[in-house]
Amino acid sequence: xxxxxxxxxxxxxxxxxxxxxxxxxxxxxxxxxxxxxxxxxxxxxxxxxxxxxxxxxxxxxxxxxxxxxxxxxxxxxxxxxxxxxxxxxxxxxxxxxxxxxxxxxxxxxxxxxxxxxxxxxxxxxxxxxxxxxxxxxxxxxxxxxxxxxxxxxxxxxxxxxxxxxxxxxxxxxxxxxxxxxxxxxxxxxxxxxxxxxxxxxxxxxxxxxxxxxxxxxxxxxxxxxxxxxxxxxxxxxxxxxxxxxxxx
Amino acid sequence: xxxxxxxxxxxxxxxxxxxxxxxxxxxxxxxxxxxxxxxxxxxxxxxxxxxxxxxxxxxxxxxxxxxxxxxxxxxxxxxxxxxxxxxxxxxxxxxxxxxxxxxxxxxxxxxxxxxxxxxxxxxxxxxxxxxxxxxxxxxxxxxxxxxxxxxxxxxxxxxxxxxxxxxxxxxxxxxxxxxxxxxxxxxxxxxxxxxxxxxxxxxxxxxxxxxxxxxxxxxxxxx
Amino acid sequence: xxxxxxxxxxxxxxxxxxxxxxxxxxxxxxxxxxxxxxxxxxxxxxxxxxxxxxxxxxxxxxxxxxxxxxxxxxxxxxxxxxxxxxxxxxxxxxxxxxxxxxxxxxxxxxxxxxxxxxxxxxxxxxxxxxxxxxxxxxxxxxxxxxxxxxxxxxxxxxxxxxxxxxxxxxxxxxxxxxxxxxxxxxxxxxxxxxxxxxxxxxxxxxxxxxxxxxxxxxxxxxxxxx
Numbered sequence: 001x002x003x004x005x006x007x008x009x010x011x012x013x014x015x016x017x018x019x020x021x022x023x024x025x026x027x028x029x030x031x032x033x034x035x036x037x038x039x040x041x042x043x044x045x046x047x048x049x050x051x052x053x054x055x056x057x058x059x060x061x062x063x064x065x066x067x068x069x070x071x072x073x074x075x076x077x078x079x080x081x082x083x084x085x086x087x088x089x090x091x092x093x094x095x096x097x098x099x100x101x102x103x104x105x106x107x108x109x110x111x112x113x114x115x116x117x118x119x120x121x122x123x124x125x126x127x128x129x130x131x132x133x134x135x136x137x138x139x140x141x142x143x144x145x146x147x148x149x150x151x152x153x154x155x156x157x158x159x160x161x162x163x164x165x166x167x168x169x170x171x172x173x174x175x176x177x178x179x180x181x182x183x184x185x186x187x188x189x190x191x192x193x194x195x196x197x198x199x200x201x202x203x204x205x206x207x208x209x210x211x212x213x214x215x216x217x218x219x220x221x222x223x224x225x226x227x228x229x230x231x232x233x234x235x236x237x238x239x240x241x242x243x244x245x246x247x248x
Numbered sequence: 249x250x251x252x253x254x255x256x257x258x259x260x261x262x263x264x265x266x267x268x269x270x271x272x273x274x275x276x277x278x279x280x281x282x283x284x285x286x287x288x289x290x291x292x293x294x295x296x297x298x299x300x301x302x303x304x305x306x307x308x309x310x311x312x313x314x315x316x317x318x319x320x321x322x323x324x325x326x327x328x329x330x331x332x333x334x335x336x337x338x339x340x341x342x343x344x345x346x347x348x349x350x351x352x353x354x355x356x357x358x359x360x361x362x363x364x365x366x367x368x369x370x371x372x373x374x375x376x377x378x379x380x381x382x383x384x385x386x387x388x389x390x391x392x393x394x395x396x397x398x399x400x401x402x403x404x405x406x407x408x409x410x411x412x413x414x415x416x417x418x419x420x421x422x423x424x425x426x427x428x429x430x431x432x433x434x435x436x437x438x439x440x441x442x443x444x445x446x447x448x449x450x451x452x453x454x455x456x457x458x459x460x461x462x463x464x465x466x467x468x469x470x471x
Numbered sequence: 472x473x474x475x476x477x478x479x480x481x482x483x484x485x486x487x488x489x490x491x492x493x494x495x496x497x498x499x500x501x502x503x504x505x506x507x508x509x510x511x512x513x514x515x516x517x518x519x520x521x522x523x524x525x526x527x528x529x530x531x532x533x534x535x536x537x538x539x540x541x542x543x544x545x546x547x548x549x550x551x552x553x554x555x556x557x558x559x560x561x562x563x564x565x566x567x568x569x570x571x572x573x574x575x576x577x578x579x580x581x582x583x584x585x586x587x588x589x590x591x592x593x594x595x596x597x598x599x600x601x602x603x604x605x606x607x608x609x610x611x612x613x614x615x616x617x618x619x620x621x622x623x624x625x626x627x628x629x630x631x632x633x634x635x636x637x638x639x640x641x642x643x644x645x646x647x648x649x650x651x652x653x654x655x656x657x658x659x660x661x662x663x664x665x666x667x668x669x670x671x672x673x674x675x676x677x678x679x680x681x682x683x684x685x686x687x688x689x690x691x692x693x694x695x696x697x
Contacts, residue, residue: 054604056600056603056604079603079606079607079608080606081606082603082604082605082606083605083606085604086604087600087601087604089597089600089601091597093595093597093598093600093601094601095598095601095602095616095620096620097619097620097623106602106605106607106615106616107602107605107606107607110607110611110615111605111606111607111611152601155601155605156604156605159605159606251561252561255560255561256557256560256561314680314683314684314687315676315680317683318675318676318679318680318682318683319638319672319675319676319679320638320639320640320641320652320675320679321638322641322642322644322652323641323651323652323671323672323675326652326655326656326668327665327668327672330656330659330665330668331482331659331665331668331669334481334482334664334665335478335481335482335665408543408544409635412544412545412546412547413546414546415546415548415549416546416548416642418548419548419644419645426546426548426549426552430552430556433556438560439553439556439557439560442549442552442553442556442557443553443557445549446545446549446550446553449544449545449546449549450541450544450545452544453544453545454540454544456544457540457543457544458540460543461540461585464585464589465589465592
């Protein structure tokens, strides 16, 4: 694991919610252009780890450095740092009062200070990348779940992030809509985007991931290339987890 | 600061005025005890009438309700108190207040109960009727209890407004709390009695306001 | 004269009405003006308080909650009377118009703050997170993402509350504001005939029936749509 050239380097992350110890010293180091997959049962802390990486969740202790910027340093402008970290949510979280174009261009205008024309040009380009430019003027409620999630991806990539975090991006989708979102993610990967994905799409992990982390009870139990994790799992808990998946 | 206290929180003045303030409070309580049940009763009747689907009932009912909601209650009160005597109808202050409040508040309560009844799925009525209950029984035992629960925050809120509204009775010289406070103020040339009345209203109604705020937030959280 | 003619002669006396119509019209426009001022300042102040409250600074929020509770608990007429008859004792002498405007502004602001705050809380947490994850700050998120949604949610309750409070302009008659009711009452005492009051009642209906109908329309238009 190359630590020097890492884009995202989270070390020794602990997180407590009240007396619940959700993360118990987790390391997550991601190299440029790498796609890291995080799997594990619900409640294992994967989403919390992801949310610590852009400080939507405040880690109780540990360090998070993204693109050379120490996120937990008080002097860091967290908003400037977050623009370099794209995030895609399970429930899309599109702004219901704005069109697809408005959703994508809002941060370009208000955070990067682009003019309306510039912002909309970039937004159109981002929507084209996710194959939804013809829906630019549609409101979220007029879009299918899969389309909403693709707009949410466009919203993140329009800011040209250095790394993207996906928090169960397909869990809220009907099965027939999952494919479209995965296709966009695959294209993103091929374009060289660095990605961290929390998901249950094991097929996608097998095909596209460089590295897979298995988390349980707030710890990384096992990690390695997908062939090893899925082909010859060592940890008993990982084997149990994969067995349960097959059964469903 | 001392002068401010002596002006607005003059305990001596308040002590001297306290007997008539208490008399005023007593009249206010009597007004509440008359106005709230009458308004609730009128509201239930209006809401039940609104379940009748005929437009011969529906449109007059909407007109009636909107008419009394559009009328500022003080205007209605003045009409009853100062207008009707010209037609030989002397209601007196208490009568004018009682009738005015009934017409005004029952329209508001009526709208609330109507919204509550409309929030109950049709299946409830059908299920109740299928067990042999009459329409009236189904309404009384099945629909209304659920309806009331659904609109409880609105009912509490409107009742709070009715209680506050009793202060306009002072305009027609009914000796309730505000009227007595103003009498005391004009005799002593000191506003402390009005401040005292305000404090009494606040202490009386603060628990209701707190309760309401919690009910409203819970209603928002449930969505 | 039949009873009916007697009734018309008493309550719809054309001569008296003609004489007092100009006064009632003056009162009408003063009422509209006062109501507009109250709506503007009350809603603006209420929104401001809700925005300040969303910063969640403890002592500030306690103060806001107390003030909101205070102005929700006190009868508007008590506040008007207190300002109009009380403040002269310390050398301030607000006119009846200013007293009524201030009082009802505070009352409307208190109710509006509660409603706006409930609206802000009703916007899902994911909206905050999505906006913050794109690098928008707290204030930007509040202004561009949360408030537009919150305000939409609050339109029906806010409309009804605003209408109810603007009807309180009639309370200004108690402190000598020359609005409709005041003009009508004066007309009744001068002419010894209730027709000016009839006229005043009609003026209120002309003003508020459309407003109440509008409120009804808003309620159905925005109900459960998000």
